[in-house]
Amino acid sequence: MELNSPPESSSRFTIPHIFDASYLACYHFFLPEIKMESAISPANSSPRKTPLNGVHRRLGAKMVNFGGWDMPVEYPATGGLVAEHKAVRASVGLFDVSHMGDIRIHSNNHSGAALAAVQHISMNDAARLAIGQAHYSAMLYPNGTFVDDVIVHRLADDDYLLVINAGTREKDINWVRDNTKSFDCRVEELSDAYTQFAIQGPKAIDVLRRLTDAPLDTVKNYWFIHGTVCGLKNTLIARTGYTGEDGFEIYVPSDIPTSERVWNEVVEAGKEFGLIPCGLGARNTLRLEAKMALYEHEISDKLNVWEANLDRYCRMEKSDFIGRAALEKARAAGLTRTLVGLEMTERGIARDGYRCLNDSGEPIGIITSGSPSPTLCKNIALAYVPPAYAALGTPVFVELRSQKCKAQVVATPFYKRSKKAIAS
């Protein structure tokens, strides 16, 4: 299968590789071949910067080009990746996720045209969303593979906000525009209008409470409200995130002074709760433990919904949507590969792009994301393997450079937060 070409066995120990695309082959979310990257960020152009770029650099963050964006991987001075990961699991961390894109689809006349457009391009059933509610979904190609995964928010009666990935922004906006032309609705790209903060962890609510009088306790998981945050009226406050932990994402005006002021106020309010800034490194290990998909890894234009195990977000029974017919066929045809969780049972770390082998050494699949898990203190991975190898406890081998290292299929998500935290 051609998910990612396997990375070079590993990188030469020259430090600049940490900032090079060649190195990024090893670093699962620094996609080795983001096809749309060329459209976003030609090789000769410098990466884009979020309004908080100056803050990251002043904090001494390690910066890296991620999907055409100059983003912090970790902040060594205040902890580094593992400390950041643990802060989110135990208390709270602050992420700049302004590289994420935002697309608003709305109609002027409550006609339902925006809903119809969203229903056409998104596999989940947006008709089930109340105003103030959001859900996970994906936009599919006609063949049932992924354009991107999205969070759909219902802002008002016939008014939706789609939050999309950074590396796929241009592709996504073009896809949405091209495929909603026949609907009487407006499509606006708002990506550059917002600085997006993710405040994540069991103490996130305590931090945010210091900065707003909005009734945060009433906001359930995957719901949102508008309220005044840091004096900014009508700020979108969503109980969403990409860490598997409780937390909020807030969207504030993207001018640098406002963005920096909000960052500083969150950091200040978070001090007593142990809040530290967190980079994309921790964001990745956190989402991997929670088995949240990453584009070009667990999902891509070569993998379909059934293979990716995202059935529960795909509403086949709703009205027709792009990709539905192909998914119907694919379901009838049966799976040739499926996404499973692996835990290494021998010493070794599976990395993105490494091959999975059976006990006779034949290649059977590929690792899509792999890393040490700071929470579980185990080496974990997600992999596509044939269904015959998907049962829990099945031994699978991972080709680690020249060695064959034993792993086994385990239940996912690898980490799940306690019910108590979810209910809060």
Next chain:
Amino acid sequence: MAYPTQYRYTKEHEWIDVKGDIATIGITDYAQHELGDVVFVELPAVGAAVTSGKVFGSIESVKAVSEIFAPANGSVTEANSELHNKPETVNTDPHGAAWLIKLKLANPADVNSLMDAKAYEAFIEEKQKETSA
């Protein structure tokens, strides 16, 4: 962290400390800093031959794998087995307790072409300028 003046350094961010025909090899503070939290160190067996410029082991941080290249020819007389259980020593004491291997050098004079501490510090200063540009 200061770079010991008795060590020599490579552009791949290894240090080498030569005493007679025995060299101790590790990675530099700059290298450990760039790698981040080290979680895994793989080293050759005692007796293995290593060749200048060729891989002799690997170090993994949470986010990446880096291979380590030999700065000189020789055979391994000792590998630091402490690092199996405490790989994080690479972060805390890269120039001391986290030495990786000891080599019996084929030709101790090989090391003379490597950078001294002053040259290495200038070298990484350049690197830092590049990455913060």
